[in-house]
Amino acid sequence: MNVLIRGICGKMGTNIYELLSGDGDAKVVCGVDVVKKELPVPVYTDFNEVKEEVDVIIDFSSPDALETVLLFAEARKCGIVLGTTGYSEADLKRIEMAARRIPVFKTANLSIGVNLMQTLVRQAAQFLGDQFDVEIIEKHHNLKKDAPSGTALMLAKSVNEGRDNALKEVYGRQGMVGAREKNELGMHAVRGGTIVGEHEVLFCGEDEIITISHSARSKRVFAAGAVKAAKWLYGKPAGKYDMSDLLT
Numbered sequence: 456m457n458v459l460i461r462g463i464c465g466k467m468g469t470n471i472y473e474l475l476s477g478d479g480d481a482k483v484v485c486g487v488d489v490v491k492k493e494l495p496v497p498v499y500t501d502f503n504e505v506k507e508e509v510d511v512i513i514d515f516s517s518p519d520a521l522e523t524v525l526l527f528a529e530a531r532k533c534g535i536v537l538g539t540t541g542y543s544e545a546d547l548k549r550i551e552m553a554a555r556r557i558p559v560f561k562t563a564n565l566s567i568g569v570n571l572m573q574t575l576v577r578q579a580a581q582f583l584g585d586q587f588d589v590e591i592i593e594k595h596h597n598l599k600k601d602a603p604s605g606t607a608l609m610l611a612k613s614v615n616e617g618r619d620n621a622l623k624e625v626y627g628r629q630g631m632v633g634a635r636e637k638n639e640l641g642m643h644a645v646r647g648g649t650i651v652g653e654h655e656v657l658f659c660g661e662d663e664i665i666t667i668s669h670s671a672r673s674k675r676v677f678a679a680g681a682v683k684a685a686k687w688l689y690g691k692p693a694g695k696y697d698m699s700d701l702l703t
């Protein structure tokens with residue numbers, strides 16, 4: 456399986472490249488990035504320059520220029536793993552459109568732990584009901600561009616499913632905001648140092664708090680998930696897939 460990594464010079468791209476360097480089934484044939492780095496495979500700044508046969512694209516870059524990577528994937532009929540976060544509503548619609556033509560695997564978090572956490576928070580929200588206020592706190596390194604994290608948004612969606620979608624997200628609080636309303640789902644983003652990724656979902660009741668949390672200790676956990684997803688996606692029919700498809 457021939458892999459193209461978009462964002463190959465970044466933190467995730469580097470991790471995935473290193474992981475695939477010792478892989479017997481898949482190999483990185485080239486990368487696309489806005490910056491250049493000396494690597495044993497060609498790194499292009501433009502998809503038009505790509506000469507290699509590509510089976511699957513792994514994208515950990517930026518939501519910018521989504522159109523160019525999707526046009527390339529559609530023209531070459533290759534699968535695409537979208538690990539990038541921070542897509543707009545219009546981007547998400549464009550991704551849905553692409554998934555009618557090619558296999559697209561998209562998730563904001565490629566760790567098995569977070570996938571399980573989604574199920575746990577959905578069940579907890581349903582079980583505890585409106586007697587418990589739910590707040591989500593995420594912590595990431597000081598270079599992260601989007602906030603709250605894609606994973607925090609995914610967790611919020613799961614919590615809300617457990618509460619019949621009755622909750623409304625409230626992003627941070629400042630000033631005289633008044634007492635907390637019952638249907639609030641508080642979202643808080645902390646940025647600092649080299650934190651890889653921490654997510655906490657707090658269920659706060661009267662005199663008791665339940666916290667469900669996940670801590671990523673290195674980016675390798677996401678890189679391993681991306682490689683697994685790319686191998687799983689190879690040869691699949693057009694459609695939109697996520698971690699729940701991979702793990703069932």
Ligand SMILES: NC(=O)c1ccc[n+]([C@@H]2O[C@H](COP(=O)([O-])OP(=O)(O)OC[C@H]3O[C@@H](n4cnc5c(N)ncnc54)[C@H](O)[C@@H]3O)[C@@H](O)[C@H]2O)c1
Nearest residue numbers: 462464465466467488489515516517538539540563564565
């Ligand atoms: N889904 C997950 O499990 C998961 C895990 C970690 C990070 N992420 C997401 O992956 C993305 C990248 O994270 P990172 O920590 O590697 O960031 P990074 O800044 O270290 O790397 C991004 C790379 O993409 C390149 N790039 C930026 N714009 C580009 C464009 N238009 N075309 C091609 N390349 C471009 C940059 O030059 C850089 O080399 C972010 O959106 C982050 O939130 C997702």
